[in-house]
Every structure is written in C-alpha cells, then in structure tokens.
Amino acid sequence: MAIHLYKTSTTSTRNGTVDSQVKSNPKNKLIYGQHHCGKGRNARGIITARHRGGGHKRLYRKIDFRRNEKDIYGRIVTIEYDPNRNAYICLIHYGDGEKRYILHPRGTIIGDTIVSGTEVPIKMGNALPLSHHIHPESRMLCKEACTVWEGVFIDQKEESTSTDMPLGTAIHNIEITLGKGGQLVRAAGAVAKLIAKEGKWATLKLPSGEVRLISKNCSATIGQVGNVKAKHKSLGRAGSKRWLGKRPxxxxxxxxxxxxxxxxxxxxxxxxxxxxxxxxxxxxxxxxSRKRNKYSDNLIVRRRSK
Structure with a gap:
C-alpha cells in the first residue's frame, strides 16, 4: 500500500506519514481480547522487557500460520490492518465455508484465489512443502512467483525440465517444525530464498543473511510478505509511539x-x-549474543552478518 504525507499544519503532521486507507473490520469468530497485564513486567512486577507500557487496547486476530485447509481453494475477500503486526492480513473464504486470516502476500488483490497442499500450482499465496513437485499447469507461473526478489532468475531450461520446486523461489511463513505452522519470515516485506536442496534438507537464505537448513517436508508460502514500505513509515510524534505501547x-x-x-x-x-x-x-x-553450543547450530550453514 502507498504511504501518504500530511498537509503540513503542525510539527507532527510535518514529519509524519500514514498508510493509505486500509481499514479493519474483523470477523467476530476470528478475534478475541487479550488482557495485557504487566507491560514488560514479570509476576513480581520487575521489568524484564524495557521500553514497554501503556498502549491502546487491541483485539487479537487469529492468523492461520499452519495453512492446513488442504486442496480447498479460497478467495481473498478483504485486506485489513492488524494492530498486532506490521504486515497486513487478508480474510480468506474457502470453498467449504471456512473463514481464516492469513498474512497478505505481496501482489495479491481482492478476488484472487489461493490454495494449500502438496500438489498445487506455484502461485503467489499458495502454501506447499519445500519438496513440492510442480503441477503441469503451474510451469508458466514459476517465473512470476520466483522473481519477486530482485536479482533472482530461473534458467528457462531448468524451469521446463525440473520436477521439483525451482531454486531461487521467493517464500515466506516458513515452518521450522513440521506441522507447527510458519515461524520464520513473517514481518512486513520479509522474503527468504530457496537456494539448494540435498537429501532431506533444503537450504534457505533468510532476510537476515543467515543461511540455514530446513526439512524439505516443512511448508512455506510462495511470494513476499506485503506492506513492503512499512520501514519507511514515520510516526511523526511521540504520542503515536505511546499508542503502540512503546515507552521512551x-x-x-x-x-x-x-x-x-x-x-x-x-x-x-x-x-x-x-x-x-x-x-x-x-x-x-x-x-x-547467541548462546553457544545451541542444538540448532548444526543446521546453520552461515551465520548472519553483524
């Protein structure tokens, strides 16, 4: 979504920016209230997370990170603002009547269809395992899905002969543990790249620059997380920061x-x-500051740069 500037009338409007009108009208069955007590304190009232406190009341939106509605097509009905994250979310109506929220993939619009499963086309917003075999109808969509990240290119010969997910595919919402749901690459504008596959492991390059191994049975969503201009947004005044629950x-x-x-x-x-x-x-x-001899050290091929 675009970022707009205020017409200058005060200091806060001179320095502040705002997203284009992305409204939020959440479904009652997909939200619940959260009682934020403590605001960075533990059970004894001692500060354990600094610079937190206050903030406006929020309703938590239940996000489907597992994408376990297998082989059922869904349609994007709305694109909404979520106060609990900097990425937008979109409401999906599935063919069996199920309604769920997912992270908004960049480039998708209202009316687009998505699906998750093991034998689905490689298309923006579709969720599938890293060991997915290409559906015959999806070969023309491979290049579109895999060139979201600037500089990624798939060789035409490899695209036409490969029977596996193409290397260089841009993905997000990646599982670490099979069946637990996506835990990596979920922030606004985040994207990872599939760079190699060998044996039962897939090698991914994460947004931080870290290169690590993930099981090929774990699932991921094709494309990049939307709202890529979130990092360019300026709140303009201290009060807006306090509304988000952040102290000086x-x-x-x-x-x-x-x-x-x-x-x-x-x-x-x-x-x-x-x-x-x-x-x-x-x-x-x-x-x-990473803990030494951590159990997942063997899965990290190259650590992120400082």
Missing part, C-alpha cells in the same frame, strides 16, 4: 551510575570505558 529509550550516559555503567560524571561526560557495554555489563554494539 533513554541513553545510559545521561543516567546515574546506579542505573547504568555509562552514567555519572560532571556535565556532559564520556562513558569512561574503552568500549560501550549494556546495563548488565555485557559488551554492546556488535558483540554476538
């Missing part, structure tokens, strides 16, 4: 020594250390 971020150098290792000093003093550290004393700004 204060620099450690302006705190007291009791609150942060960078704090203290007379006037505008430096941090007093060779390198910056976190409030808990760990190295900051570039130091890798």
């Amino acid at each position: 971020v204060v620099r450690g150098v302006v705190m007291n020594p009791v609150d942060h290792p960078h704090g203290g000093g007379e006037g505008k003093a430096p941090i007093g250390r060779k390198k910056p550290i976190t409030p808990w004393g760990y190295p900051a700004l570039g130091r890798r």
Whole structure:
C-alpha cells in the first residue's frame, strides 16, 4: 500500500506519514481480547522487557500460520490492518465455508484465489512443502512467483525440465517444525530464498543473511510478505509511539551510575570505558549474543552478518 504525507499544519503532521486507507473490520469468530497485564513486567512486577507500557487496547486476530485447509481453494475477500503486526492480513473464504486470516502476500488483490497442499500450482499465496513437485499447469507461473526478489532468475531450461520446486523461489511463513505452522519470515516485506536442496534438507537464505537448513517436508508460502514500505513509515510524534505501547529509550550516559555503567560524571561526560557495554555489563554494539553450543547450530550453514 502507498504511504501518504500530511498537509503540513503542525510539527507532527510535518514529519509524519500514514498508510493509505486500509481499514479493519474483523470477523467476530476470528478475534478475541487479550488482557495485557504487566507491560514488560514479570509476576513480581520487575521489568524484564524495557521500553514497554501503556498502549491502546487491541483485539487479537487469529492468523492461520499452519495453512492446513488442504486442496480447498479460497478467495481473498478483504485486506485489513492488524494492530498486532506490521504486515497486513487478508480474510480468506474457502470453498467449504471456512473463514481464516492469513498474512497478505505481496501482489495479491481482492478476488484472487489461493490454495494449500502438496500438489498445487506455484502461485503467489499458495502454501506447499519445500519438496513440492510442480503441477503441469503451474510451469508458466514459476517465473512470476520466483522473481519477486530482485536479482533472482530461473534458467528457462531448468524451469521446463525440473520436477521439483525451482531454486531461487521467493517464500515466506516458513515452518521450522513440521506441522507447527510458519515461524520464520513473517514481518512486513520479509522474503527468504530457496537456494539448494540435498537429501532431506533444503537450504534457505533468510532476510537476515543467515543461511540455514530446513526439512524439505516443512511448508512455506510462495511470494513476499506485503506492506513492503512499512520501514519507511514515520510516526511523526511521540504520542503515536505511546499508542503502540512503546515507552521512551533513554541513553545510559545521561543516567546515574546506579542505573547504568555509562552514567555519572560532571556535565556532559564520556562513558569512561574503552568500549560501550549494556546495563548488565555485557559488551554492546556488535558483540554476538547467541548462546553457544545451541542444538540448532548444526543446521546453520552461515551465520548472519553483524
């Protein structure tokens, strides 16, 4: 969706931007209320996640990350705003009467049809396993689905002779554990690329730059997540940030020594250390924080860049 600028009348409208009118009219059976108590606190009231608090009330939309309506075609009825994520969602009406929300794939519009299963065409919004075999009717759609990511190209010879999902396919909403539903690549504008398949593993390049192995039996959705311009949106004022439940971020150098290792000093003093550290004393700004010897280390081919 397009980003619009306000006509300048105040400082907030001068600096703020807004999405085009994407309204939200959720279905009653697909929403439920959430009681956000604590706002970043644990059961004892101690802050465990900083910079959270307040915010407007929200209704949670049940999103179908599993896409387990197999081999039943559905039609996109609406494209809606979701306050719980920066990606848009779309309401799907399936042929058997089922209604579900899914993440909005980039390029799909109201009236398009989608389907999930093991033998379905490779088309925007369709969900299928990474080991999917191409349906005869889908060969003309392969190039369209796989060139969403700029720079990805499928050789014409490979496209016409391959019996497997083409390498270079742009995908999102990727499962890590079979049957658990998509857990990777779900943010607005996110897209991963299928770069290799060998044995029972598929090699994916994630948006962070990490290259890792995923079971070929896990499913993914073809295409890129919509609302790709979400990162260019400017709220324009502090109040809009508070509506989202985000509190101010204060620099450690302006705190007291009791609150942060960078704090203290007379006037505008430096941090007093060779390198910056976190409030808990760990190295900051570039130091890798992933736990060592984690069980999934064997599945990571190349770690993401700093």
